[in-house]
Amino acid sequence: MLSNTDIAELLARQAERESGILSRAFRRAARSAFLWPEEVANVIAQNRSLTELRAIGPFIERQIRHWIDKPPHSTHRAPTIRRDFVSLAKARQLLARKPAWAKILRGDLQMHTRWSDGSGTIAEMADAATDRSYEYIAITDHSKGLKIAGGIDEQALKKQGNEIGKLNAFLRKSGRNLLVLRSVEMNLNRRGEGDMSPESLLALDLVLGSFHSSLRIVEDQTNRYLAALRNPHIQILGHPRGRIYNFRIGLSADWPRVFAEATSLNKAMEVDCYPDRQDLNIDLLKIAREHGTHISLGTDAHHPWQLEFIELGLAAALKAKLPADRIVNFMPIGELKSWVREVRGRAPRRP
Numbered sequence: 001m002l003s004n005t006d007i008a009e010l011l012a013r014q015a016e017r018e019s020g021i022l023s024r025a026f027r028r029a030a031r032s033a034f035l036w037p038e039e040v041a042n043v044i045a046q047n048r049s050l051t052e053l054r055a056i057g058p059f060i061e062r063q064i065r066h067w068i069d070k071p072p073h074s075t076h077r078a079p080t081i082r083r084d085f086v087s088l089a090k091a092r093q094l095l096a097r098k099p100a101w102a103k104i105l106r107g108d109l110q111m112h113t114r115w116s117d118g119s120g121t122i123a124e125m126a127d128a129a130t131d132r133s134y135e136y137i138a139i140t141d142h143s144k145g146l147k148i149a150g151g152i153d154e155q156a157l158k159k160q161g162n163e164i165g166k167l168n169a170f171l172r173k174s175g176r177n178l179l180v181l182r183s184v185e186m187n188l189n190r191r192g193e194g195d196m197s198p199e200s201l202l203a204l205d206l207v208l209g210s211f212h213s214s215l216r217i218v219e220d221q222t223n224r225y226l227a228a229l230r231n232p233h234i235q236i237l238g239h240p241r242g243r244i245y246n247f248r249i250g251l252s253a254d255w256p257r258v259f260a261e262a263t264s265l266n267k268a269m270e271v272d273c274y275p276d277r278q279d280l281n282i283d284l285l286k287i288a289r290e291h292g293t294h295i296s297l298g299t300d301a302h303h304p305w306q307l308e309f310i311e312l313g314l315a316a317a318l319k320a321k322l323p324a325d326r327i328v329n330f331m332p333i334g335e336l337k338s339w340v341r342e343v344r345g346r347a348p349r350r351p
């Protein structure tokens, strides 16, 4: 029986054979296959229409039904640019086998709002987090260096901090058990340097640092990762490889060395749970496990509904057999805050 991941690969290959609108439709459907909440085979078995799934119209539905009836022989492995992605349907099956795992999760540590390139307000993200019974979320809008994503400067970050402070006061008053953390996804250059003043970063609860440029370099980038991890202002390295499904393979490095360095600095590497990122992937998480590295799960949500992507990260961590005590968003808020304090305390003192 074809899984959604198999269907994604068939759709992606079909896109390569078609051109124009049709090619784009197949490409979009391939990418969306990772988001379908249940296996196509189940939907068909229940006599439901596939058009209820994202990015499937009647034309693509006919093609998929044809593949299901007569599975193509050539189910070669996906090329690297599409390999090692888990579908949401599969992730849900994995998590259903160990329901206790997802229950340890206390929050989501990467999301964007209207302050940069997200579509929701901070309050809307907080509502979505409350629906998921989270204890905390980190608001991580882009920093000023990433103009294309509406990155914010120190002044805007401060204003955002005030908005978060007011929202937290409101949440407390209304008896909701959610704390919104002030954070940022700071843009890092190739030398691992950020683009925000140390003072503005110290006012935050947590700082993520991520690379958003020079992501197609094929040479080993170990030194770049080591430099980023040694940046005293960040605690989490976001979407480390910079890979994107069917678009970009991402960077390579001597990963054991990178994870060893992260561990020695007590910093976390992220699983960006966005379906076409899934970065770190399972293989790298296994290396992280061997080195005892802290891992942070972040959906990179740009809309409130996208908080559901967290299941992809939870499933990857489960599959890689990461111990629960290595996952920073499994920590109660007090412990999370002391971890940040501890990491900051290691940074060399500024004169």
Ligand SMILES: [Zn+2]
Pocket: 185, 210, 212, 238, 239
């Ligand atoms: Zn990013």
